[in-house]
Amino acid sequence: MDSEPGTSGRLVVDRHARYICTFAKAVDTLEFYLTEHFRLSGVYWGVTALALLGHLHNLDGEGIVKWVLSCQNADGGFGGSPRHDSHILYTLSAVQILVLYDKLELVDADQVASYISKLQQSNGSFIGDSWGEVDTRFSYVALCCCWLLDRLDRLNVRKAAQYVASCRNFDGGFGCTPGNESHAGQVFVCVAALHIADSLDLLDADLLCWWLSERQTAGGGLNGRPEKLPDVCYSWWCLSALSILGRLHWIDQTALQDFILSCQDEDDGGISDRPEDMVDVFHTFFGIAGLCLMGHPGLKAVDPTFALPLEDGFAANFLNENE
Numbered sequence: 001m002d003s004e005p006g007t008s009g010r011l012v013v014d015r016h017a018r019y020i021c022t023f024a025k026a027v028d029t030l031e032f033y034l035t036e037h038f039r040l041s042g043v044y045w046g047v048t049a050l051a052l053l054g055h056l057h058n059l060d061g062e063g064i065v066k067w068v069l070s071c072q073n074a075d076g077g078f079g080g081s082p083r084h085d086s087h088i089l090y091t092l093s094a095v096q097i098l099v100l101y102d103k104l105e106l107v108d109a110d111q112v113a114s115y116i117s118k119l120q121q122s123n124g125s126f127i128g129d130s131w132g133e134v135d136t137r138f139s140y141v142a143l144c145c146c147w148l149l150d151r152l153d154r155l156n157v158r159k160a161a162q163y164v165a166s167c168r169n170f171d172g173g174f175g176c177t178p179g180n181e182s183h184a185g186q187v188f189v190c191v192a193a194l195h196i197a198d199s200l201d202l203l204d205a206d207l208l209c210w211w212l213s214e215r216q217t218a219g220g221g222l223n224g225r226p227e228k229l230p231d232v233c234y235s236w237w238c239l240s241a242l243s244i245l246g247r248l249h250w251i252d253q254t255a256l257q258d259f260i261l262s263c264q265d266e267d268d269g270g271i272s273d274r275p276e277d278m279v280d281v282f283h284t285f286f287g288i289a290g291l292c293l294m295g296h297p298g299l300k301a302v303d304p305t306f307a308l309p310l311e312d313g314f315a316a317n318f319l320n321e322n323e
Contacts, residue, residue, distance in 0.1 A: 017058055088129065125177075168190075244305060
């Protein structure tokens with residue numbers, strides 16, 4: 001029986017859990033085939049959201065782990081689905097899922113770390129795959145993945161941190177490469193990367209957090225850049241950086257929680273980017289994760305750097321033991 005019978009303004013935990021499980025099992029839809037190329041990240045969003053809701057047991061963990069392992073290629077990296085080329089983004093998603101299910105020993109950590117280390121460039125940056133795109137997202141992914149694998153020594157961490165710092169702008173924010181516009185998504189990956197690299201001294205915390213607090217709009221939601229509409233996903237991108245830097249109190253958390261709750265489908269579950277839009281697993285995960293950072297009742301705590309649960313399970317023990 002659903003424990004939350006349609007009260008407006010409350011997080012409908014059971015319905016969100018049911019939505020994620022229903023979505024995960026819907027393998028005969030057009031959406032299933034259209035998302036094949038990044039499905040591994042979608043699985044990470046879904047299972048981590050379930051873990052934060054306290055419903056990880058609702059899915060077949062053994063089957064998920066088996067599928068994740070089928071996405072690994074001979075080069076050590078993981079593709080978005082089986083038979084897809086390796087990419088650093090999906091490699092992190094695979095490692096995070098294996099940490100969540102306490103199955104990290106099923107992969108060769110040296111092989112995965114070798115794949116990632118070969119993507120580091122002479123200036124410290126990282127490319128995402130063999131096609132050569134550079135992005136600060138990949139810097140975070142590389143550092144995060146190798147930290148989780150206990151192989152951070154396979155990377156030139158100092159140069160990686162210096163490259164990330166070179167992407168800092170006059171407003172305190174970060175872009176995807178040097179000289180690019182500050183964006184809240186890039187701010188998260190850069191702050192988290194510098195945190196892993198023990199190099200937070202390379203940013204201006206007060207200036208950056210001022211810029212982040214300015215992302216809160218009149219309706220309580222956060223946007224990613226000035227003059228843009230609010231979007232639930234920035235509840236994670238902005239809050240995680242504020243949390244790492246100890247300035248979560250710089251935004252109105254009550255107003256933000258109200259905005260996230262206004263984006264949920266109270267009947268069928270799921271969270272959308274903005275009120276009245278269609279729900280999806282991406283925004284469901286980031287909305288729930290944002291609520292977790294603010295200590296919303298009934299949810300597990302989440303690590304703002306590694307985006308994994310900090311309570312009740314192997315992932316929590318793993319992170320606590322390795323900090």
